[in-house]
Amino acid sequence: MIRRAILLALPFLLLFLSLFVGRLDVGPGDVLRIVASQIFPITRSWPEAVETIVVQIRLPRALMAMCVGAGLSISGAAFQGMFRNPLVSPDVLGVSAASGFGAALAILLSRSSVELQIIAFAFGLLGVAITYMLARVYQTTPVLMLVLSGVVVAAFFSALLSGVKFVADPENTLPAITYWLLGSFNAATLRTVVVVVPAIAAGTIGLLLVSWKLNLLSMGDEDARALGVRTERLKAAIVVCTTLITSAAVSTSGVIGWVGLVMPHVARTIVGPDHRYLLPASLSVGASYLLVIDGIARSAVAVEIPIGILTAVIGAPYFAYLLRRTNGTWQ
Amino acid sequence: MARLKPGPTIVVVALLGLALSQPAAQSRSSTSGPTRQLTDITGRTVTLPSRVTRVADPWHANNGMILMMGGANKIVATTMQAKKQPWFRKLHPRIENVPAAFDEAGEVNIETLIGTRPDVVLMAYGGTLPRWKATADTYGIPVFMMPNTSLADLKTTARMTGEVLGPSESARAAEWIRYFDDNIRRVTAETSRIPASERPRVLHTATGTILTIDGQKTVIDDWITVAGGVNAATVVSNARPVSMEQIAAWNPDVIIVGTAPNEENRRAILNDPRWSQIKAVRTGRVYVNPSGVYLWDRHSAEAALQVLWAAKTLHPNRFPDLDLKKETKAFYAKFFNYTLSDAEYSAIMRAAAS
Numbered sequence: 001m002i003r004r005a006i007l008l009a010l011p012f013l014l015l016f017l018s019l020f021v022g023r024l025d026v027g028p029g030d031v032l033r034i035v036a037s038q039i040f041p042i043t044r045s046w047p048e049a050v051e052t053i054v055v056q057i058r059l060p061r062a063l064m065a066m067c068v069g070a071g072l073s074i075s076g077a078a079f080q081g082m083f084r085n086p087l088v089s090p091d092v093l094g095v096s097a098a099s100g101f102g103a104a105l106a107i108l109l110s111r112s113s114v115e116l117q118i119i120a121f122a123f124g125l126l127g128v129a130i131t132y133m134l135a136r137v138y139q140t141t142p143v144l145m146l147v148l149s150g151v152v153v154a155a156f157f158s159a160l161l162s163g164v165k166f167v168a169d170p171e172n173t174l175p176a177i178t179y180w181l182l183g184s185f186n187a188a189t190l191r192t193v194v195v196v197v198p199a200i201a202a203g204t205i206g207l208l209l210v211s212w213k214l215n216l217l218s219m220g221d222e223d224a225r226a227l228g229v230r231t232e233r234l235k236a237a238i239v240v241c242t243t244l245i246t247s248a249a250v251s252t253s254g255v256i257g258w259v260g261l262v263m264p265h266v267a268r269t270i271v272g273p274d275h276r277y278l279l280p281a282s283l284s285v286g287a288s289y290l291l292v293i294d295g296i297a298r299s300a301v302a303v304e305i306p307i308g309i310l311t312a313v314i315g316a317p318y319f320a321y322l323l324r325r326t327n328g329t330w331q
Numbered sequence: 332m333a334r335l336k337p338g339p340t341i342v343v344v345a346l347l348g349l350a351l352s353q354p355a356a357q358s359r360s361s362t363s364g365p366t367r368q369l370t371d372i373t374g375r376t377v378t379l380p381s382r383v384t385r386v387a388d389p390w391h392a393n394n395g396m397i398l399m400m401g402g403a404n405k406i407v408a409t410t411m412q413a414k415k416q417p418w419f420r421k422l423h424p425r426i427e428n429v430p431a432a433f434d435e436a437g438e439v440n441i442e443t444l445i446g447t448r449p450d451v452v453l454m455a456y457g458g459t460l461p462r463w464k465a466t467a468d469t470y471g472i473p474v475f476m477m478p479n480t481s482l483a484d485l486k487t488t489a490r491m492t493g494e495v496l497g498p499s500e501s502a503r504a505a506e507w508i509r510y511f512d513d514n515i516r517r518v519t520a521e522t523s524r525i526p527a528s529e530r531p532r533v534l535h536t537a538t539g540t541i542l543t544i545d546g547q548k549t550v551i552d553d554w555i556t557v558a559g560g561v562n563a564a565t566v567v568s569n570a571r572p573v574s575m576e577q578i579a580a581w582n583p584d585v586i587i588v589g590t591a592p593n594e595e596n597r598r599a600i601l602n603d604p605r606w607s608q609i610k611a612v613r614t615g616r617v618y619v620n621p622s623g624v625y626l627w628d629r630h631s632a633e634a635a636l637q638v639l640w641a642a643k644t645l646h647p648n649r650f651p652d653l654d655l656k657k658e659t660k661a662f663y664a665k666f667f668n669y670t671l672s673d674a675e676y677s678a679i680m681r682a683a684a685s
Contacts, residue, residue: 024580049579049608056605057575107541110592112599166434169391169412175570176541186542186574189605298574303566 003270007280011066011287018062019054021295023302026050056190064188064196065294066287068249069259071200073286075242076260077267077279078207081214082238083143090246090260093146093239094153098127099250101157104164104177113187117195117251124247127153132239140232143221182306183254185294196248203245207279210237214275256308258315259286265322369494371476372456372487379473380450383496387449388413389433392630393477396492398423399507399624399632399666400500407447408432418624418679422667439463445470451495455479455488455630482553485630486511507666511635515557518642521649522559531645532563534583534611535620535628537570539596544573545589551628558641559649560585575605585618585645586611589628593619593682618644622682624667636662 020031030046034054037044044051075090083092091097102123106116134149135141168174213234216224221231249256266289267281290307293314297305365381387408388394394413397403403423411431413419420426432443441463444452449472454461456476461467467474477491478484486508493504533555535545545551546566555562563583566573586609588597597619606612621640625631639658643650656676663671671679 022576023574024576049582052605052608053576053579056607057579061575107538110539110590110595112539112595113541167411173538175572176538176543179543179572180541184541184572186572189603298576302564302573302577304572304574304577306572 007270007284011070011284011291014288014291015062015066018065018291018295019058022053022058022299024053026053030054060188060190060193061185061294061298062291063193064185064253065290067193067197067200068185068253068256069263069290070283070287071204071245071249072256072260073263073267073282073289074204074207074279075245076286077264077275077282078211078214078238078242079260080264081218081275081278082235083147084218084220086265087261088147089257090242091154091250091255093131093150093243094127094157095124095243095246096250096255097154097157097161099124099247100181100255101161101164103180103251103254104161104168107176107180108164108168108173114192117187117192120251121247123157124250125243127157128239128243128247132236140221141235179306180254181308183256183308183311184297184304184306185253186298186304187252192252196252199248200245203241203243203248204283206237206241206244210234211275211279214238214279218275254306254308256290256311258311258319259290262315262319262322263289265319269322369475369491371491372478373460373476375476377451377473377475379475379495383450385448385450386496387432387444387447387452387472389439390453390455390479390630391416392625393453393455393488393492394426395419395625395631396489396504397496397500400489400493400496400503402496402500405496407449408444408452410434416625422624422669441466444472451475453477453492453495479630480548480550482515482550482557482634485550485634488630503666507632507635510662510665511638514635514638518557518559518638518650522557522642522646525559525646525649527561530559530561531584531616532581533560533585533587533645534563534578534581535587535589536596536600538590539588539592539599542572542575542578543570544578545569546571550630550634551589554628554634554638554641557638558645560641560645578606579609582609583611584614585616587618587620587628587641587644589620589626591622591682593622619680619682621680623663623679626682632666633662 019035020028030050031054033042033046034051036042038055072090076088079088079090079092080086099120103116103120106119111119131146131149131153132141134152135145137145165174165177168177213229216227216229217231217234224231263286264278264282267278267285271277271281293307293310297307297310366378367381368376368378371377384405385407386397386405388397388406389410391410391412394406394409397406398419404425406426406429409426409429409431410433414426414429414431430443430447432447433439439461452467452472452474454474454476456478460476461474464474475495477488479488489504489508493501535551535555537543537545544564544566546564546568547562548567549569552562563581564573586600588600590596597617600606600617601612611617621627623633625633627633627637627640636659639653640655643653643655659676659679660671663669
C-alpha cells in the first residue's frame with residue numbers, strides 16, 4: 001500500500017522539483033509564487049522574464065520528459081509481455097528508425113520544428129504499418145515474424161537515414177541530425193505538450209485497459225486462445241497503442257534508448273510480474289527516471305547533454321547488473 | 332603430371348603485370364614535368380607541379396575562395412554542397428559538369444578522384460589527415476592541408492590556396508587579403524574605442540530546426556569581436572546544442588540568425604513565447620545573416636564584407652558613413668566580376684536564394 005502511494009506520488013513530486021532546477025538562478029520563493037499564481041490570483045512581484053523561464057521553458061520540458069518516460073516505459077512493459085521476451089524494447093517494430101529517418105529528412109529540407117514532428121510521427125506510423133503487414137501469415141501475426149519484420153524495417157530505414165546523413169551539410173545540418181538522434185527535450189513548448197500528451201495518454205489508457213489480458217497472452221498464443229482471448233485482436237491493439245506512444249515520443253524528443261527496455265525491469269523488481277500492477281508501476285518509474293535524467297541534461301553544463309547518451313550510460317550498466325543478478329532467468 | 336600450359340600462364344602473368352603497373356599508368360603526366368615544393372599547415376613539404384591546372388576541393392567553402400581568385404576553371408572535383416550553392420552556380424555554371432568526388436564529410440570516392448587527374452587536393456585541416464591519404468600517395472596525388480578555425484586562418488588559407496594555384500590567383504588572394512585587412516582596420520579603428528559596457532552580447536545561431544549555437548574559438552567569435560561585440564555563448568566551437576534556459580541565462584542583446592531558411596528561423600524566434608523575454612527579442616534586435624556565394628558569417632570571400640555588416644548592425648550610430656550596399660556592389664564587381672542589381676543585393680542581405 002505504501003509502495004503504491006510512493007509510486008503514484010513520486011513522478012508528481014519530481015515534476016514539481018524540476019521547476020526549481022536549471023541553468024538560471026531563480027529563487028525558490030519566486031518559483032513557488034509563480035506556480036501558485038497559475039491557480040490563485042496573486043499580484044506579480046517577480047520579473048516577467050522569470051515567469052517565462054518557469055512556465056514557458058521548465059514546465060513544458062518537465063511535462064514532456066515525464067510523459068515520454070512514462071510512455072516509453074509502459075510500451076516496453078507491454079511489448080515484453082506480448083513478445084514473452086525481456087530483451088524487447090518499444091522500438092522492436094522499427095518505429096525509432098522510421099521516425100528518425102523522417103526527422104532527419106525534415107532537418108535536411110530545413111523544415112520548421114512543427115513540420116519535423118509531423119513528418120517524424122507519420123514515418124513512425126508508416127514503419128510499424130509495414131512491419132505489421134510483413135508479419136501477417138494466414139490472418140495471424142506470429143511473434144517471431146513480427147520481430148524479424150521489425151529488424152528488416154529498422155535496417156531499411158537506418159540505411160535511408162544514413163543516406164540523408166551522407167548528403168547533409170557537415171557544418172550545420174549534419175550536427176543537427178546527430179543531436180536530434182541522440183534525443184533532447186529542448187524543443188518542448190506548451191503547444192507541443194498540448195499536442196503530444198493526448199496521443200501518449202490515449203495509448204497509455206489503451207494499454208492499461210488490456211493489461212490483465214497480457215497475463216494470459218504472456219503464456220503463449222495457443223494457451224491464451226484456449227482461455228478465450230482473441231489473441232490477434234489483442235496483439236493488434238497493443239501494437240497500435242505502443243506505436244501511438246512511441247511515435248509521439250520519438251517525434252518530439254528524438255530517439256531515447258534504454259528507457260523502454262530497462263524501466264519495466266525496475267518496475268518488475270518492485271511490484272512483480274503481474275501486468276495489472278507492472279504496467280502502472282512502469283509508468284511511474286519511467287516518468288520519474290526521465291525527469292531526473294533531463295534535469296541533469298539541461299542543468300549540468302552550458303552545452304545541452306544529449307539525453308540518449310545519459311540514458312544509455314546509466315541504463316546499460318544497470319541492465320548488466322540485472323542480468324548478472326538473475327543469471328539470465330529474469331525472476 | 333600435366334605440364335603447365337604456356338597459354339594461360341602468359342595471360343595470368345600479363346594480367347598481374349598490368350594490375351601492378353596500374354598506379355603508374357594512371358598517374359598524371361605532370362609529375363614528370365618540373366615541380367615545386369610548398370609547406371602546408373601540418374608542416375609537411377608537399378611537392379606540386381610548377382603549373383597547377385587541376386585541383387580537387389572537398390571543402391565547400393573554399394570552392395568560393397577559388398572562384399574569387401579567378402581559378403574556378405581549375406576545379407576538377409568538388410562536393411555536392413558546393414555544386415548546390417545558387418550563387419556559385421550563377422557565377423560559375425561549369426560547376427554543373429564537375430564531379431562531386433567527395434561526400435559531405437570529406438570522404439572520397441577514390442576512383443572518381445583518380446579519374447579527374449588532380450594535381451593536388453586542397454583540404455581543411457581538422458587535426459587529422461584524411462583516411463584515404465595513403466591511397467592518394469600511391470597514385471601520386473598530393474594532399475595539401477590548410478587551417479580553418481579563425482579569421483586569421485581564413486587569410487592564411489587564402490594565401491596558401493593562391494600559392495598552390497599559381498601567380499595570378501596568388502596576386503588576387505593578396506589583393507583580397509589587403510581589402511580584408513583594410514576593412515578590419517576601418518572597423519576596429521572605431522570599435523576598439525568602445526568600452527566593454529557598451530559592447531552588445533551577441534548570440535549567433537547555427538541551425539534553426541534543432542537549435543545550435545556558435546561558440547568561442549570560431550570564425551564567428553572572431554568577427555563578433557572585430558565588430559565591437561561579445562559572443563554571448565560561453566560554449567566552445569561551432570554548432571553546439573544548448574538548452575532554451577541557457578540562452579535565457581545568457582540573455583543576449585543581439586541575435587544573428589545564421590542558417591537557412593534564415594527569415595523563417597528569425598520569425599520562429601520572434602513568435603516563440605520561450606524567446607519573448609530575451610533582451611534581443613524585446614528590443615527587436617534579431618537579424619538575418621547575409622549569404623551570397625557562400626555564408627558571409629563563415630569561411631568565405633564575403634567574410635571581408637561580414638566585418639563591415641556586423642559592425643554596422645551592432646553599432647549603427649558609430650558607422651554613419653558606411654554604405655553597405657555600395658561596398659557590397661563594389662566587392663562583387665571587383666572580386667567576382669559581377670554587377671549586382673539592387674534586387675540581388677537585398678536577396679543576399681535576406682540570405683534568400685536570389
